[in-house]
Amino acid sequence: MTDIKDMKVWFVTGSQHLYGPKTLQQVDVDSSKIVDGLNASGKLPVEVVFKPVVKTPDEILNICVEASADKNCIGIITWMHTFSPAKMWIGGLKALSKPYMHLHTQFNRDLPWSEIDMDYMNLHQSAHGGREYGFINARMRKNRKVVVGHWQDENVQTQVGNWVRTAIGWADSQGLKVARFGDNMREVAVTEGDKVEAQIKFGWQINAYGLGDLVKYIDKVTDAEVDELYKEYEQEYAVAENCKPGGEYHENVRVQARYEIALKRFMVDGNFKAFTTNFENLTGLSQLPGLASQRLMAAGYGFGAEGDWKQAALLRIVKTMSEGMKGGSSFMEDYTYHLDPANEAVLGAHMLEICPSIAAKKPRLEVQPLGIGGKDAPARLIFESETGDAMNVTMIDMGNRFRIIVNTLDVIEPLDTMPKLPVASAFWKTHPNLADGAAAWIYAGGTHHSVFTLALTPDFIETFAEYADIEFVIIGKDTKVPEFKKELKWNEVYYMLAKGL
The missing domain is CATH 3.40.50.10940 (Rossmann fold)
Structure with a gap:
């Protein structure tokens, strides 16, 4: 940190x-x-x-x-x-x-x-x-x-x-350096953006590196270093039996340990504070970094999947603001809905990369198939989030400006067990309700990726947006979609006119 x-x-x-x-x-x-x-x-x-x-x-x-x-x-x-x-x-x-x-x-x-x-x-x-x-x-x-x-x-x-x-x-x-391993996921819109304008507005330095640059670091990691890091895994997590020494997937875990050590050294050597990966670009890697990315987030680094550098940088800043506070923060994705009219909610997750700083209990370390990308099954930490007040924060590039969107949430206990879910997750009620909250998010252009935090409140993000002189909108308990749509139109007019003032 x-x-x-x-x-x-x-x-x-x-x-x-x-x-x-x-x-x-x-x-x-x-x-x-x-x-x-x-x-x-x-x-x-x-x-x-x-x-x-x-x-x-x-x-x-x-x-x-x-x-x-x-x-x-x-x-x-x-x-x-x-x-x-x-x-x-x-x-x-x-x-x-x-x-x-x-x-x-x-x-x-x-x-x-x-x-x-x-x-x-x-x-x-x-x-x-x-x-x-x-x-x-x-x-x-x-x-x-x-x-x-x-x-x-x-x-x-x-x-x-x-x-x-x-x-x-x-x-x-100011000067926050983001390492992009590979490029953005092909044909995805929201992970794109103006990196030059981001450096002007926020001070971010966003540069891409070939996977070969990381592989050079991976190749230098010794077996002894991997052994030592694995001992740390045994102490911190509930390691599945088939992931322990002699188990079917122990080597898969060791691969992630090797990635973690290499990624950390790459970040330290280049003074990077955030990074992105992309499952479509894994040349030279046998797995997508899963456990490795989760642990680096827990250590304070920002992360964005599929090349999403905006959320990677934003996550780093949220972690920095909340250092020492109760509650964790993670890269997140609205993954799937529970649409029971009496109890609508969202299951947030990602393929692998959810930060264990939000975990309610000791995470389980398991190896599960990824089901996408055509690589070996990666090790990952599986857990459910702490409950309480939270928010999702995202940043988008509107062409003539950046927009930060905040949606406040109530994180609740899952309504039932999910024994087959192979990823970490959070279960939440969206404000003001699922239908209006999701509609407002979509009207605003909110991404499927976000920064999820149990530590901060919207005023932190609003003040940050004011420093950068960028647009800020909030979807909360009192949001009315018709009024929110008007706010977006008013903002459009303001930022068009402000460019000429």
Whole structure:
């Protein structure tokens, strides 16, 4: 996963010289206490760093330039303790290349009813200082996060922490390298897309590699290394008897272990954070990487099947945002429906590659025929997902823009056992219901591949989309298909016009 220990968020407070040195000293003291409170809250995954109050256009420009150049700074939190004339912020906001948040709070929660005087009013001006600052952001068409409430409120701290996690994901997105082993599945539309535009918008570097490049790594893996990794499998999974040493399929498992070691080395050597495979392009491989892909996802790598590089990169970012949180994330596919009118639901799965981070119980390691691709039967992990609130996230290329689609879900226990199902799976209720949820997804152009996550909520993804200045639509409990169709048409008009603004 991403090493976040050196990542920092800067806390920048705006004011002006008009109030005099005593007030400005108090602004610094109060700002420092807010920083200490956020750091002590346990809601933020990285440290917030206090920066002295900024009072002039030059000070604001300098702090924004410094933040943009500092490799450890992933974003800034801005707060207007007093009134801070917003023309002072124009140069700095133009220069700032990192995500930022407007924390609209004030130091004291309650009014001091019996003691309030003009000195108090001059110091505690966040209510209208924040509006002045908000105007210039709107005037400059800046995408930013606004969080409103008292800084000691747990809900506010949680919102700040969520924004920080999205900033971590955005930082990881910059220069994210995706290795495509082979090309996309032939004749499939949704796995295509503009890789150049993806690099411009998100920072992703997406490049293809021949299977021969991976085979060179596979050939260098020793039997001793495979033996050692197999011992790890025995400890972590319920290994089928015919997959153990001496069993009919033990060698099939060893092949996947060899693939895992080789893939990991390829990824590390090239600093790749996500990869794709394609069952139509396996020249030099005896199996499609199944178990190997599942375990690399569990280690934090993004993955996309059939060459789907957009979902591979998106999965990596979702995993980065949710590091340390409860609930896993996986590559996923809406596979088949349960259309009982009294209990409609979706069985999500894939041929092989579902991440064990979402498993409810200890996965089983088995070898089963793939039934497609004409290769040997691959080893894979079989399990059922944890239950709870979840969502599917996908990204599509609309030609003139990228669109991110989110559909919220209730993951439930399967209604019966599935002893013959040879793959990992998740069983969910689609919001607002299966018919409307599926219709809205299809109207929006949603793919059959998605990123499934039990860890994050839609606001993380919405904020990420705003950073990238791309379209975001959500299908949730309150979605009405006729209104959703109108939203898609309005968005079409907006993005057509925005290209010329």
